[in-house]
Amino acid sequence: MAEARRGAERGWYLSARRQREEEEEEEEDEDGESAPLLPPLPGSVRNPPNRGSSFGFSVFNLMNAIMGSGILGLSYAMANTGIMGFSILLLIVASLASYSVFLLLSMCTQTAVTSYEDLGLFAFGSAGKVLVATTIIIQNIGAMSSYLLIVKSELPGAVAGFLSGDESGCSNRSWYLDGRLLLLITSVCIVFPLALLPKIGFLGYTSSLSFFFMVYFALVIMIKKWSIPCPLPLSSTTETLQVSNSTGDCKAKFFHLSKESAYAIPTMAFSFLCHTSVLPIYCELRSPSKSRMQNVTVTGIGLSFLIYFMSALFGYLTFYDKVDSELLQGYSKYLPHDILIMTVKVAILFAVLLTVPLIHFPARKAVLMVFFSHLPVSWICHILVTLTLNTIVVLFAVYVPDIKNLFGVVGSTTSTCLLFVYPGLFYLKLSREDFLSPQKIGACALVIFGICVGLLSLVLIIFNWINQ
Template identity: 30%
Template sequence: MTGEIPAENLTGALGGYTPADQRTPLLPSKKQDLTVEADDGYHQASFSSAVFNLSTTTVGAGIMALPATMTVLGLPLGILAIIVSGLLTERSLDFLIRFSKPIKARSYGGLMADSFGKIGRIMTQLCIIVNNIGVQIVYLIIIGDVLSGAKGTVDSAHTGILVELTGGPTWWNGRLFVLTVTTLFILVPLACFRHVDSLKHSSALSVALALVFVVITTVVAIKKLFDGTIEAPRMLPDVYSISSLGRLFTVVPVLATAYICHHNLHPIANEMKASSGVEIDKVSRASITLCSVIYVATALFGFLLFGDKTASDILSNFDADLDIPYSKFLCDVIRISYAVHIMLVFPLLNFSLRLNLDSLLFPKRRPLSESSRRFYTLTAILITTIFIGSTLVPNIWVAFEFTGSTATVLLGFIFPGLIALRDSPRIATSRDKWVASIMVVVAVISSVSAIVTNVIDLSIPVDSTQPKNNLHGIYSYMGARS
């Protein structure tokens, strides 16, 4: 896309940057020509709107997998891993924000183009496309599982809410019909908003529904703790061999997916009020803090409640009797609120997916929000593709284990670290480069270890006599399906 960028809009959203704020670049970057992106003139988003949208982008389905990381790492190390991941995410978002200011980059791809040229932009866009399409397919499958049920192992089977309410399966509570109605009457209308700020109310509701799950889980866990019906949680990881040590790294895709929100950072910043002085860095810190609190509470109390019986997707645990008053009602509330929460996260992922696909295919066209033909055509193609993937290709979970270890880790940690190390605008401090180096090295080692472990788990049958302390299949939130 081409066009002039009003400096006052960008500097307002990104914190009123002026050359005095940071060290002035010695030479202008010639690669800025690759990042000239048009502004559609919409700048109405408030601080609360931006926080809700970024938080909802972050808190997706990954929240349900976090308690299972405690079964791998043990409680103290697991909580520490969540906190450290939050701190690294905050730092990676800070890199994206600060290095976007001097070059006025309006997208993640534009920022990567300034550092690594056209190849950097294309790689970033492809990672976002692969990540978001995959996650949205998973979201639709989860919605179908929660509402219509899922077959599988004891650990993964679900009885659908609608099937329970009607006393058995019918044509109208079947997966295909439920997903069709959900897509046409909920997901498509939400996906047709031209600006991410328009989703602020649905995002606020989505965060509230995530808090409903946290509150219920916390209250139930505390009650059972006082009743003395909760066993002492495992404190240390159960490492009994080299392979079990390697499986500790399988938590990396889970944590990376839980915190991934980088693809929506620039779209949210671009729509913030230029005259309000609101800074996107304050938005990112508030969002990551909120999400970290939700994640720690979910992991802590979810693991306290179910211990080593915590399923890869803790939602499976809420299919059973919790041995408390109103157990069935509370479990239904959790499952329904979770399904609605996922529906409200879906359009935010679709928003950045559509923007990046449009930028990849039509890099020099006017803004997508100003072209109805491109906007609706891309929306229809993407949602149709995702719908088909969720209904006809259900057994795709292994692929998500690898995308979580690759595309997601690249977007969340490796690319931001490389941007700081490349330091195209010459503003990085020595501390920035140390942090970026550590971020990239840890991310690469963890990612490679997770990939190798997944390959081994696929090629070598798991010994049933050994403790199952890994997250193999964690992206099959509803498990092996039939």
């Protein structure tokens, strides 16, 4: 029965592909824009043009999928690669991320499927589908855990900062200063209800808020560059600050290489991964077409690159080699009661909290596709899977000690696979172009780059752990 079902499933995809090939000559509409990427499914009705997410909301949703906890680790990456080294690597990763999305959209045009998992099925059968879905589940759990780890570490300090000195110091055991308890409350009251929404397009309003929170974060980091002295104070807990006499700590490095540089590319790959959300966002885009979705992608990745670079640069120029793996921790040490820093903490906390539900969508879809594809769609299954994912993510956030470990491991494994390796492999397998065509050469280079960078980074990270 399973073989018959898989055969029927692949048969429909082949039929849809043949139908698409016959319509290739008619893909250009009167305005010169590509026709909608996919034909409607059998028995379905195409949404009217006024339905679906607008271009702006789709960009906000994509940027919300891109931007999250990664913004807090990029200054650390710059400190360990240098300004020029970081700039080159960040530009390469952003460009390759946009190119791999282009490959995904091209394959959707050829195969008439609209999910990352189904591309794996079409390319490599059931094993490919399960592999892609499992990778998505692991990566999204790691991403959501890193976001909630920020909530656990920063929310108690934000709460204490808004209290008077006597109240915040009277008892460190107060429930409202317990990071784990606050994490549980926010997960139950904010993350879980938003993750239960049936369509990803409903999060357009929250995604736009998250975007403005990230912009505010970048602006405050730029402003506060001149509020913290350099050389940095050695201690901010005593009445008299002890200041280092080493002015060498205040010189920016253009290129730098150390054992911590192994975390740089994985952190960048983690920061730009949006591929699990691209196709769901496309499916709900108003007047969907390949060119329109590519414009959404280029706009979202371009704006994210700008915000990432500016916040990383000014965060690095504030702390230089003393920057923490989680940027806000440095401001908590040296400006513990600064009003702007307290507000930016609240802003970044809201931003990551509003990002977690968006990541729930592809993770839940992958779980349903792998484990419950034989069951009819129901609200009970929807709720149970969402609750299970939320529980796993909260547990990881509670027990993982350092955010750079999440960035390093998840970024060098699942993120590089989803960002570089899988899109290139699928294109090489599915495209009918000649192997020496520019697109196939680019796809081959993408695969080689992803495998080499991922393995090298993972080996160096494990080596660092062993030698700590």
